[in-house]
Amino acid sequence: MHPTRQKRPTRAEVLRKGLEEDIFSGRLKPGDRLDEVSLAERFSVSRTPVREALHQLSASGLVEVRPRQGAVVAQITLRRLIEIFDVMAELEGMCARLAARRMTTEERTALHTAHAACADAVAAGHDVDAYYEANWRFHDLIYVGSHNTVLEETTxxxxxxxxxxxxxxxNRPGRLADSLREHETVLQAILDGDGVRADSAMRDHVSIQGDLFADLLSTLPTDFVG
Known part of the structure; x- marks a missing residue:
């Protein structure tokens, strides 16, 4: 199993990330129109990656497409945000519980490798991009390791x-190190074959409650959450 390596981001991914930063910083506000031509000029790309980036943002709920208006920055309700993370915590907890029982030796090795890549990103000066990619791989392996296609696809x-x-x-100070420690707890439970512990550890990792939820809200623009 080869170590996880960072892939070069596509133009659409670079553009999507730039727009996400604009939305989360408040430079783009709910209701602002996202014009394809203007974005193509700003990022020096054709309209094809612009459309792909807007499609990705629409799939994530940050952008909505309105009749005769095109793509605009969406406004998410506080209730909706809480509901998303509540359901994600339950789904990922179930994935971890099943993975603890069903993962093959090869899948467990791959999971350990993904965790090591997360640790490398933290050790390399808290490289958020590298950590995010390895983190994505870590969670994806657990979804697949549940050996339940419906659960994997839903999650x-x-x-x-x-x-x-x-x-x-x-990007919150200290979050990478906290996330890595939480991964370690999930990983160990899965390697031990302890489904109950893996479920609980993953739900704790994914859910945003108490101080963590307050921290997230404090970093969002005041008019972002309705």
């Missing part, structure tokens, strides 16, 4: 809605 689908906020959280 992966909802992850698109949670992804921008989870990625944004990683």
């Amino acid at each position: 992966a689908g909802l992850r698109l809605r949670a992804t921008p906020y989870r990625r944004h959280q990683l």
Whole structure:
């Protein structure tokens, strides 16, 4: 098993990340129109990667497409944000519980490798981009390791809605190290074959409650959450 290596981001991914940063910083506000031509000029790309980036943002819920208006920055309700993370915590907890019982030796080795890549990103000066990619791999391996296709597809689908906020959280001081420690707890439970412990550890890792939820809200623009 080869170590996880960072892939070069596509133009659409670079553009999507730039727009996410604009939204989370407040430079782009709910209701602002995202014009394809203007974005193509700003990022010096054709309209094809712009459309792909807007499609990705629409899938994650940060952008909505309105009749005769095109793509605009969406406004998410506080209730909706809480519901997304509540369901993600339950789904990922179930994935971890089943993975603890069903993962093959090869899958467990791959999971350990993904965790090591996360640790390398933290050790390399808290490289958020490298950590995010390895983190994505870590969670994806657990979905697949559940050996339940319906659960895997459902969890992966909802992850698109949670992804921008989870990625944004990683920029909070100390969050990478905290996340890595939480991964270690999940990993050890899975390697021990302890489904109950793996479920609990993963739900604790994914859910945003108490101080963690307050920290997330404090980093969002005041008009972002309705």
